[in-house]
Amino acid sequence: MRTAPATPANGPSIALPLAFVLTGLAALCAGVVWLVLQPGLLSTYHYNQDVIAVTHLFVLGWICTIIMGAMYQLVPVALETHLYSNKLGCAQFVFHLVGVAGMVWAFRARKMAALAHYASVFAFGVILFVYNMARTLRRTPRWNITASAVAASLFWISMAVTAGLSIAAAKCDYDPALALAPPAWIAAILRGLQSFGVYVAHFGAIRTMHAHAHLGGAGFFIMLIVGVSYKLVPMFTLSEVQSRARAVGSIILLNIGLAGSFLAILRHSPLESPFACVIVAALALYGWELAAILRARKRRALDWGVKYFLTAVALLLPVSALSLVLCWSGLPQNTFTGQLENLYGFLALIGVVTFAILGMLYKIVPFLVWFGQYSRLIGRVPVPSLPDLYSARLQSLGYRAFLIGLAATSEGILLSNETGVRIGCGFLALAVSTMALNVAGMLSHFFKPALPPAFKTSTPLKTA
Amino acid sequence: MTANNISPEAVLQTLRQVIDPELGCNIVDLGLVYNVSITGQKVAVTMTLTTQGCPMHDSIRWGAQNVLLTIPGVEEAEIKVVWDPPWTPALMTEFGRSVTGAEKF
Numbered sequence: 001m002r003t004a005p006a007t008p009a010n011g012p013s014i015a016l017p018l019a020f021v022l023t024g025l026a027a028l029c030a031g032v033v034w035l036v037l038q039p040g041l042l043s044t045y046h047y048n049q050d051v052i053a054v055t056h057l058f059v060l061g062w063i064c065t066i067i068m069g070a071m072y073q074l075v076p077v078a079l080e081t082h083l084y085s086n087k088l089g090c091a092q093f094v095f096h097l098v099g100v101a102g103m104v105w106a107f108r109a110r111k112m113a114a115l116a117h118y119a120s121v122f123a124f125g126v127i128l129f130v131y132n133m134a135r136t137l138r139r140t141p142r143w144n145i146t147a148s149a150v151a152a153s154l155f156w157i158s159m160a161v162t163a164g165l166s167i168a169a170a171k172c173d174y175d176p177a178l179a180l181a182p183p184a185w186i187a188a189i190l191r192g193l194q195s196f197g198v199y200v201a202h203f204g205a206i207r208t209m210h211a212h213a214h215l216g217g218a219g220f221f222i223m224l225i226v227g228v229s230y231k232l233v234p235m236f237t238l239s240e241v242q243s244r245a246r247a248v249g250s251i252i253l254l255n256i257g258l259a260g261s262f263l264a265i266l267r268h269s270p271l272e273s274p275f276a277c278v279i280v281a282a283l284a285l286y287g288w289e290l291a292a293i294l295r296a297r298k299r300r301a302l303d304w305g306v307k308y309f310l311t312a313v314a315l316l317l318p319v320s321a322l323s324l325v326l327c328w329s330g331l332p333q334n335t336f337t338g339q340l341e342n343l344y345g346f347l348a349l350i351g352v353v354t355f356a357i358l359g360m361l362y363k364i365v366p367f368l369v370w371f372g373q374y375s376r377l378i379g380r381v382p383v384p385s386l387p388d389l390y391s392a393r394l395q396s397l398g399y400r401a402f403l404i405g406l407a408a409t410s411e412g413i414l415l416s417n418e419t420g421v422r423i424g425c426g427f428l429a430l431a432v433s434t435m436a437l438n439v440a441g442m443l444s445h446f447f448k449p450a451l452p453p454a455f456k457t458s459t460p461l462k463t464a
Numbered sequence: 465m466t467a468n469n470i471s472p473e474a475v476l477q478t479l480r481q482v483i484d485p486e487l488g489c490n491i492v493d494l495g496l497v498y499n500v501s502i503t504g505q506k507v508a509v510t511m512t513l514t515t516q517g518c519p520m521h522d523s524i525r526w527g528a529q530n531v532l533l534t535i536p537g538v539e540e541a542e543i544k545v546v547w548d549p550p551w552t553p554a555l556m557t558e559f560g561r562s563v564t565g566a567e568k569f
Contacts, residue, residue, distance in 0.1 A: 379481055386485045
């Protein structure tokens with residue numbers, strides 16, 4: 001006698017990705033409410049602690065959390081392998097939760113010593129994550145474009161975290177600790193960090209922060225969006241990659257552009273623009289290939305999840321244009337330029353990455369719920385399909401509200417108009433609410449499954 | 465139905481109870497079932513999935529096995545998942561195309 005499988009074919013338990021997804025959604029809800037209450041964070045250009053705190057809430061609390069949880073589920077599936085260790089994933093979740101919550105609090109409360117401690121906790125979680133994913137990648141039976149992109153993204157997130165810790169190291173004061181006459185080996189570490197901090201500080205705080213953001217945003221998030229697209233978009237639209245050369249070329253160019261522009265940003269080099277052009281060329285190749293995949297698709301009607309994702313990809317156009325403008329050396333440094341930087345960050349993180357993630361969540365969450373609740377019943381009783389688990393009307397409302405929110409907030413940022421930003425973020429909050437309602441509806445299947453009455457009280461199933 | 469009158473048609477009809485939850489269509493009309501062979505009380509089905517590395521792989525395979533065991537007279541059900549020949553949307557029936565929104569070939 002064999003029982004039905006309890007976990008996805010190549011994935012971890014559903015609890016791990018769901019824990020990340022729900023935590024990420026909570027951070028997103030908190031983030032949009034924060035922006036509604038404090039629209040000045042976007043309508044004016046200041047690198048104050050609140051701006052950095054809310055940015056890290058979105059980047060680490062929402063985006064990183066969701067992407068990491070999704071990777072625990074998607075990477076084994078996409079690469080036809082098994083996750084190296086579910087336990088390491090669970091341990092990382094604890095470090096991640098404590099680290100991110102602590103970092104956001106420490107930024108807001110201006111507790112720099114506590115910030116360094118929480119950042120170290122977060123970084124330790126990232127080390128566990130990268131190790132787990134790297135060992136998972138080593139198991140993949142067939143190395144493909146998606147595997148290359150995932151490997152590259154792991155390298156870039158490691159670099160981004162290292163850069164972030166370096167910034168923290170440059171801001172720390174080591175003299176009080178050295179005055180306590182610690183053991184020689186601790187003193188040596190402290191002096192090493194002090195010297196490293198002095199070295200990092202000579203690049204300038206703003207440029208180091210830009211380089212750090214660039215590594216995380218383009219290196220980790222965009223690299224994954226591009227790489228995972230080549231597997232998931234054909235899967236969901238019944239199509240296939242049309243030109244492997246184009247797909248590979250986009251990943252190679254993206255890596256070259258990222259490495260070059262990181263150094264160029266850090267050193268304030270005139271090569272900043274040429275390397276930005278390399279990244280834009282990579283994204284153009286990606287867009288070209290994605291359009292070809294979609295033209296060849298056999299499933300003509302696109303579901304809302306795919307529409308969210310493709311709209312997010314289309315928003316790479318204005319983001320790319322803004323990046324080219326912002327790295328032009330002749331750009332005057334005035335208030336409007338500052339607002340353009342705000343718009344760039346907003347459109348990249350909320351327009352592209354958040355919209356893409358919301359679309360993919362409409363694939364990931366239904367699958368996790370369906371697998372947890374219905375997979376063992378397939379073939380024994382009529383079970384709902386994935387689209388039956390959520391409301392397409394809420395998806396449609398969320399899509400429209402998100403686009404209106406993006407447009408209104410962008411206008412508010414450009415015009416330095418607090419009311420415009422508040423209204424725009426209100427629409428974004430409405431869009432996030434539709435997602436939250438749909439997720440709550442999906443989770444309700446764990447407590448109230450959509451099954452014929454006779455099966456709701458059935459004993460555990462066995463198969464021959 | 466006894467062991468002697470299990471027909472391939474009855475097997476296919478039963479397999480229509482197994483849906484691909486992503487596409488919302490049963491595996492027969494999706495064209496995923498390549499071959500059915502019946503030997504005495506044993507039914508062996510050769511099938512594929514829409515994508516290699518499909519996350520529903522185990523669920524669909526086990527679902528197909530479960531449902532075959534509900535056919536009177538079937539004592540053993542074997543499901544073999546193959547990737548060659550690969551599945552293409554051209555294998556779908558008219559019903560499958562209408563359910564999934566796939567275009568005609």
